[in-house]
Amino acid sequence: MISVLSGSVNCFDAVLHDGSAEWEVILFGSLGVWSVKSCAHCWSIVLLVPLLVHAPAMSQKLPTLGLSPGEPLWVVANLFKASGFTQKNQYLCCEQETEKNSPTTWGEAIPAQVKREYLTLFQDQEEAVIQAVFTYENSMVDYYVYLRRSDSWKVQAVRTFAGSGIIRNLVEQLEKLSTQQRNRFFVQIPGEDYQFTLNNARLIISSDRQLIDYLQQKKSSFIQLLKEAKSVEAKLSYIQNQTSIFSEKIHRQRLKLALQDVELRRHFPGCYFFIVGRTADDTVGYIFTQNPQVLPKIDKDLFIVVRAIGGGWYLFKTT
Numbered sequence: 001m002i003s004v005l006s007g008s009v010n011c012f013d014a015v016l017h018d019g020s021a022e023w024e025v026i027l028f029g030s031l032g033v034w035s036v037k038s039c040a041h042c043w044s045i046v047l048l049v050p051l052l053v054h055a056p057a058m059s060q061k062l063p064t065l066g067l068s069p070g071e072p073l074w075v076v077a078n079l080f081k082a083s084g085f086t087q088k089n090q091y092l093c094c095e096q097e098t099e100k101n102s103p104t105t106w107g108e109a110i111p112a113q114v115k116r117e118y119l120t121l122f123q124d125q126e127e128a129v130i131q132a133v134f135t136y137e138n139s140m141v142d143y144y145v146y147l148r149r150s151d152s153w154k155v156q157a158v159r160t161f162a163g164s165g166i167i168r169n170l171v172e173q174l175e176k177l178s179t180q181q182r183n184r185f186f187v188q189i190p191g192e193d194y195q196f197t198l199n200n201a202r203l204i205i206s207s208d209r210q211l212i213d214y215l216q217q218k219k220s221s222f223i224q225l226l227k228e229a230k231s232v233e234a235k236l237s238y239i240q241n242q243t244s245i246f247s248e249k250i251h252r253q254r255l256k257l258a259l260q261d262v263e264l265r266r267h268f269p270g271c272y273f274f275i276v277g278r279t280a281d282d283t284v285g286y287i288f289t290q291n292p293q294v295l296p297k298i299d300k301d302l303f304i305v306v307r308a309i310g311g312g313w314y315l316f317k318t319t
Contacts, residue, residue, distance in 0.1 A: 070152055070153060071153065072120065072123060072128035072130050072147045072153050073118055073120060073130060075091045075147060075153050075154070075155065076118055076130040076132060076145050076147075076155070077116070077118055078091075078107075079091065079105055079106050079107060079155065080105075080106050080107040080110065080116050080132060081105070081107040081116075082107050082108065082110065082112040082114075082116075083107070083108075084104070084105050084107065084108050085105045085107065088100075088105050090152070090154075091152070091153065091154050091155060092154060092155055093148070093150075093154040093155070093156050094148070094154075094156035094157065095156060095157045095158075096154075096155050096156060096157070096158070110134065111136075113136065114134050114135065114136045115134065115135040115136070116132065116133075116134055117132070117133040117134075117135070118130055118131065118132055118133070119131045119133070121144070121298060121305060121306075121307055122298050125149065126148060126149050127146070127147065127148055127149070128146075128147045128148075128149075128153065129144055129145070129146055129147075129298050129305075130144070130145045130147065131143070131144055131145075131208070131305070131307075132144075132145055133207075133208070133209075140207045140209065141160070141207065142160065142161070142207055142208045142305075143158055143159070143160045144158070144159045144160065144300075144304050144305050145157075145158050146158070146159070146300040156300070157300040159300055159304040159319055160304075161279070161282055161284055161304075161317050161319075162279060162280065162281075162282050162319065163279030163280050163282055164204070164205045164279065166279065167201050167204050167205045167277075167279060168205050170201050171198065171201045171202055171205065174194070174197060174198045174201065175198070177194070182194040192255065196255055196258060199258035200258040200259070200260060200276070200277055201277075202258075203258050203276050203277065204276055204277035204279065204284060208305070208307065208315060211276070211284070211286075211315055212307075212309050212315055215286055215309055215313060215315075216309070218257060219311075221253065221256060221257055222257065222274070222286070222288075222313070224253060225250065225253040225254060225257065225259075225262065225274070226272060226288055228247060228249045228250050228253065229245050229250060229262050229272050230272075231247075232245045232246070232247050232250065233245060233264060236264075239264045239265075239266045239269075240266060241265060241266050241267065242263055242264075242265050242266075243263060243264045243265070243266075244261050244262065244263055245262045245263065245264060246262075250262055254274075257274075258276075259274055259275060259276060259285070260275045260276065260277050260278070261273075261274075261275040262274055262275070263275060268287075268289075268294055268295070268296060269294060270289050270290065270291050270294045271287050271288070271289045271294055271295065271296075272287065272288045272289070273285055273286075273287055273316075274286040274287070274288070281318075281319060282317065282318060282319050283316075283317065283318045284316070284317045284318075285315075285316060286309075286313060286314065286315060286316065287306070287313070287314040287315075287316050288312050288313055288314075289312055289314070290312050295314065296316065301319070302318055302319065303316055303317070303318050304317050304318060304319050305317045
């Protein structure tokens with residue numbers, strides 16, 4: 001369950017309290033103080049603004065909404081509408097049942113100055129996934145809303161990439177290190193020096209738009225890394241559930257791209273996973289495949305987003 005705490009401070013921060021069954025993240029942001037609680041990965045509404053990621057202007061634009069009453073985009077847009085939504089209880093189910101007791105809607109809990117955009121990531125006759133992008137000044141955050149259809153479309157779950165507050169703290173601490181401190185602390189892994197660690201941490205907490213722009217800007221380098229990964233794969237006799245692909249060339253190339261790993265996964269043949277990073281159980285990265293049929297399916301309990309970038313490339317996040 002998500003709780004809203006009153007108050008206001010001037011910096012982003014996060015403290016993780018990790019227990020055997022539950023955890024809680026306390027978030028302090030310029031627009032308020034928030035508490036995010038989770039039990040067995042099941043969240044109710046996620047409160048957004050303090051997790052906004054600083055982001056320069058991106059070239060991508062979300063499409064203009066053509067809202068049809070009762071459709072998934074319409075449901076999500078109304079639940080996050082700043083002016084409220086009197087019919088909200090009709091459009092909540094499953095994990096979100098507890099939100100029916102809330103006197104306010106999700107949209108009313110978010111400051112009115114936050115810009116809200118929505119994108120359909122997946123929709124068939126029974127399920128839909130809508131991405132909600134919230135922007136305030138030069139900052140943004142991504143959430144993924146999962147709906148199911150019974151008598152009508154209803155929100156069953158909301159997800160986001162967890163643990164970014166801790167990585168953000170790491171970025172802040174790294175940026176404060178002196179040259180002497182950098183040289184002393186970053187000698188463990190060849191190539192994974194201060195600059196790699198900082199660039200990788202920044203990439204992990206990037207918004208989806210930033211991550212997509214990053215791949216597009218570095219496309220030629222990613223293609224070179226993909227070619228080397230295919231060359232190494234051809235020499236493998238067996239692929240485990242999760243197999244790291246290694247060669248000296250891959251090592252050098254992934255460091256330049258600030259990636260943590262390149263992987264093959266037995267359950268997704270024909271997919272190449274380029275791992276940006278991990279936080280606890282969550283992973284963010286890219287997938288390349290020439291066959292969309294073998295891609296992981298978007299799932300609120302595992303692959304919370306799989307988003308096409310183009311040319312066989314996809315952005316993915318897991319929980």
